[in-house]
Amino acid sequence: MDILGWRVFPLVSLLISFLLFYIKTFSKPSNSLCSLLPHDRYWIASRQIVTPQGVISGAVEVKGGSIASVVEGIYQHGQIIKGHVVDYGNAVIMPGLIDVHAHLDDPGRTEWEGFSSGTKAAAAGGITTLIDMPLNSEPSTVSVETLKLKVEAAEEKIYVDVGFWGGLVPENALNVSALDSLLKAGVLGLKSFMCPSGINDFPMTNSSHIKEGLHVLAKYKRPLLVHAEMQLDSEGYPKENDDINSARLYSTYLNTRPPSMEEAAIRELLEVTKHTRTSGSAEGSHLHIVHLSDSRASLNLVKEAKSRGDSITVETCPHYLAFSAEEIQDGDTRFKCSPPIRDAANRENLWHALTEGHIDMLSSDHSPTIPELKLFGEGNFLKAWGGISSLQYVLPVTWSYGKQYGITLNQLASWWSERPAKLAGQELKGAIVSGNHADIVVWEPNAEFELDENHTAYHKNPSISAYMGTRLSGKVLATFVRGNLVYKEGEHAPAACGVPILAK
Ligand SMILES: NC(=O)N[C@H]1NC(=O)NC1=O
Ligand SMILES: [Zn+2]
Ligand SMILES: [Zn+2]
Numbered sequence: 001m002d003i004l005g006w007r008v009f010p011l012v013s014l015l016i017s018f019l020l021f022y023i024k025t026f027s028k029p030s031n032s033l034c035s036l037l038p039h040d041r042y043w044i045a046s047r048q049i050v051t052p053q054g055v056i057s058g059a060v061e062v063k064g065g066s067i068a069s070v071v072e073g074i075y076q077h078g079q080i081i082k083g084h085v086v087d088y089g090n091a092v093i094m095p096g097l098i099d100v101h102a103h104l105d106d107p108g109r110t111e112w113e114g115f116s117s118g119t120k121a122a123a124a125g126g127i128t129t130l131i132d133m134p135l136n137s138e139p140s141t142v143s144v145e146t147l148k149l150k151v152e153a154a155e156e157k158i159y160v161d162v163g164f165w166g167g168l169v170p171e172n173a174l175n176v177s178a179l180d181s182l183l184k185a186g187v188l189g190l191k192s193f194m195c196p197s198g199i200n201d202f203p204m205t206n207s208s209h210i211k212e213g214l215h216v217l218a219k220y221k222r223p224l225l226v227h228a229e230m231q232l233d234s235e236g237y238p239k240e241n242d243d244i245n246s247a248r249l250y251s252t253y254l255n256t257r258p259p260s261m262e263e264a265a266i267r268e269l270l271e272v273t274k275h276t277r278t279s280g281s282a283e284g285s286h287l288h289i290v291h292l293s294d295s296r297a298s299l300n301l302v303k304e305a306k307s308r309g310d311s312i313t314v315e316t317c318p319h320y321l322a323f324s325a326e327e328i329q330d331g332d333t334r335f336k337c338s339p340p341i342r343d344a345a346n347r348e349n350l351w352h353a354l355t356e357g358h359i360d361m362l363s364s365d366h367s368p369t370i371p372e373l374k375l376f377g378e379g380n381f382l383k384a385w386g387g388i389s390s391l392q393y394v395l396p397v398t399w400s401y402g403k404q405y406g407i408t409l410n411q412l413a414s415w416w417s418e419r420p421a422k423l424a425g426q427e428l429k430g431a432i433v434s435g436n437h438a439d440i441v442v443w444e445p446n447a448e449f450e451l452d453e454n455h456t457a458y459h460k461n462p463s464i465s466a467y468m469g470t471r472l473s474g475k476v477l478a479t480f481v482r483g484n485l486v487y488k489e490g491e492h493a494p495a496a497c498g499v500p501i502l503a504k
Contacts, residue, residue, distance in 0.1 A: 034497035035484035040064060042084040044440065044480075045074055050094040050413045051432050059085065060093060062438040065483035069434050088442050091477055094413050095432050096128025096160075096439035097395060098420035101225070101290055101315065101363035103387070104130075104162075107153040108138020112369050113460050115157040118391060119498055121458040123159045123487040125392040126441030126476040129501070130160060131424050134167035134191055135202040136367065142167040142202075143178065144185045151500050158498035160481050161439075163424055165225060167202055168192035173209035179216040186502025188424050189222040191290075194265045195229045195338075198386060211272045211282075218276075218285040222503065223423055225288045228265035228298075229257065229339050244380060250328045250335070253381035257340050259294035266301045276311035288423055289314040291365045293339035295349035303358055313360040313423065316350055318397040319388045319466060323347070331379025334466040337367070337388045351405045354415065361419040362398060366391040374464050389465040392457055396474035397467060399445060425503060438483040447475035456490060 032038060045059035051070060058072040059081055074081060104118040122130050132150070134141035141150050141164055150164055166187030172178040179190075190213055192205040205213070213224050246252050266289065275282035292298060292314050302314050319337060324344035328335045335341060353359045367387025375384040390397070398412060413431070421430025428437050449455060451470050459465070479487040486493045 033495035034493055035486070036488045036491060036493050037086070037485040039084045040483070041068075042086065043081050044086045044088060044093060044442070045081075046088040046093045046442070047075060047090050048092045048409065049432060050092065050409045052418070055409055060432060060438070060440070062480070062483045065438055067432060067434050067436050067438050070432060088477065091442050091444045092409060093432070094126075094409065094441050094443065095417035095430055096441045096479060096481065097126050097416040098424065098426065098430055099127050099130040099364050099366070099391070099394070100361070100420045100424055101133060101317075102130045102366040102391060103133045103136040103368070105136045105368070106157075107149055109136060111460070112136065113366075115154045115162070116159075116496065117458055117460040118366070119157070119159040119162065119496070120492055121392040123479045123481070123492060124456075124458050124476060126395045126443055126479050127391070128160050128439035128441065128479060128481045129163065129421075129424075129426065129429055131163040131165055131188060134165050134187075135197055135199045138201075140167050140169070140199065140202045141165070141187070142169050142172055142182070144181050147182065147185050147187060151502070154500050157496050158500070159486050159492060159496045160479075160498045161501055162498060163188045163426075163501035163503075165189055165191040168205055168209060168213045168224065169203055170205060170209055171203075173205055173212050176212075176216055179213065183216070183220045183222065183503070186504070188501065188503050189225060190217060191225040191227075193227040194268070195227065195231055195261070197227070207268050207272055210269065211275070214272060214275065214282040214285040214287065218282045220503070221284045222425065223286040223288045225290050226265075226269060227291070228269060228289050229261040230265035230268065232260060232264050244378065247380045247382045248331045248378075250325060250330055250332075250381060253336060254325055254340050254342070256382070257338055259296060259298060259342070262292070262294040262298040262339055263301065266298050270301060270305050270310065273305055273310040273312050274308070277309045286311040286313070286423075288312070290363065291320070291339065292316045292350075292359065293320050293342055293346070295346050295353055299349070299353055299358060313419070315361045315363045316354065316359050317363055317365045317388070318390060318394050318401070319365075320350055321347060321354070322397055322401045323466065331381075333374045333376065333379060333381055333384035334464055334468070335388070336374075336381055336384050336386045337365070338386045351402070355405055355407060355411065360415075361423065362394070362415045363420070364390050364394045368459060368461055368464060371461055371464050389459055389461065390467060392459060393451065393465070393467050393472065395441070395443065395476065396449075396472040399474040400472045403473075426501070438480055440480040441476060442478040444475045444477055446473060448473045449475060
């Protein structure tokens with residue numbers, strides 16, 4: 001290149017990069033497509049706004065995507081608020097739900113779910129943030145490269161905000177620099193299994209892997225989420241059963257995964273969580289047990305660990321609170337999940353543990369698949385895919401089945417928003433307070449509906465849901481994500497303007 005070329009070349013490349021920047025910026029959907037409400041500043045009012053201080057009657061001011069103020073008493077005193085007001089009357093205004101445990105299966109298994117259908121279902125269900133699990137997509141999210149594929153797959157497809165857990169697997173668990181780079185790339189924490197996950201490229205970890213993982217996580221103050229079930233050598237539970245009559249029985253499946261599997265896993269985990277205590281070698285890290293089903297010995301172990309000062313929390317899922325083993329029909333593999341749905345007395349204990357604060361939060365564990373893999377014809381519980389499809393229904397399900405236990409709106413907000421926000425490190429989400437993101441669900445607790453084929457579901461394979469055929473109360477009227485009205489009575493905003501959440 002001659003001397004002139006050397007001078008012009010940087011200038012031209014600078015010009016091109018500016019041009020590309022402008023094309024990228026202006027080709028993004030404009031704000032009006034992100035929201036069904038054409039205002040940047042507005043108020044939403046109701047007689048039941050769920051705030052950390054209790055349920056108030058008043059209005060929430062939204063400005064530039066955040067909550068600018070929360071005022072009480074507009075109905076009683078006729079207080080004048082200026083600007084556009086959406087008055088929801090007696091409907092409930094609550095922080096949007098944060099689902100810390102969902103499998104959206106994108107990229108790679110989008111016939112199972114996908115970012116677009118999954119986040120549309122989330123928005124329709126009042127979920128404003130979800131954290132995607134690192135497995136069931138193809139590939140699993142276990143490295144910087146695979147996280148990049150996730151974020152690319154999510155681009156312009158997500159209707160709510162989406163964060164990502166990374167996978168802790170034998171391949172990366174003992175490799176500090178691999179974990180460091182995955183955490184630096186923005187996963188909100190790690191997730192691992194203590195039993196086979198059902199996904200080949202997501203092998204289980206042992207307690208050495210978990211211990212190493214926690215020590216790396218301590219530096220970042222991020223959690224490790226663990227699927228706590230462990231096969232015991234001493235117990236020879238049947239894993240494969242060629243007798244289809246036996247494999248169709250729910251009791252056969254239930255016997256393959258007894259509560260002792262959860263108990264053994266948790267007992268082993270607690271040997272490691274002692275390091276999370278103040279002044280412990282992994283202080284700053286946190287262990288979160290996902291989808292607890294056993295409300296007896298396993299839960300007692302968690303309670304003891306908490307009382308000793310371990311940094312540990314536990315979630316359960318609506319399906320363990322809604323259903324019982326006694327009600328599950330033989331061959332109805334919609335109900336197959338792991339750990340399994342147990343007896344009615346266990347469910348009763350789970351509700352008590354939740355309302356008494358021993359179970360910290362709820363999550364969907366939305367883990368769908370295609371109907372073919374649920375093997376409905378055969379009804380083989382031992383071979384069907386294990387996972388419950390539920391994302392769009394978790395709010396009405398929790399409310400419908402929880403009402404008889406006297407659950408309050410503040411408890412709902414705590415289980416579904418405040419504590420999940422804390423687990424996922426989302427300081428500006430999870431509560432209706434000034435300064436937070438305007439992530440809000442408006443819903444009508446008394447409105448009932450039948451979950452049948454006439455009900456619009458946005459999930460990809462709605463027929464596999466265990467909730468089909470139930471009658472629920474609690475209808476989502478509107479969902480706001482960072483001030484954008486992303487869902488309103490059967491309609492989604494034209495553009496998917498949720499953002500990927502990456503930890504800094
Ligand atoms: N791989 C996967 O989603 N597994 C989930 N399904 C389920 O029922 N429990 C799980 O951990
Ligand atoms: Zn699991
Ligand atoms: Zn899961």
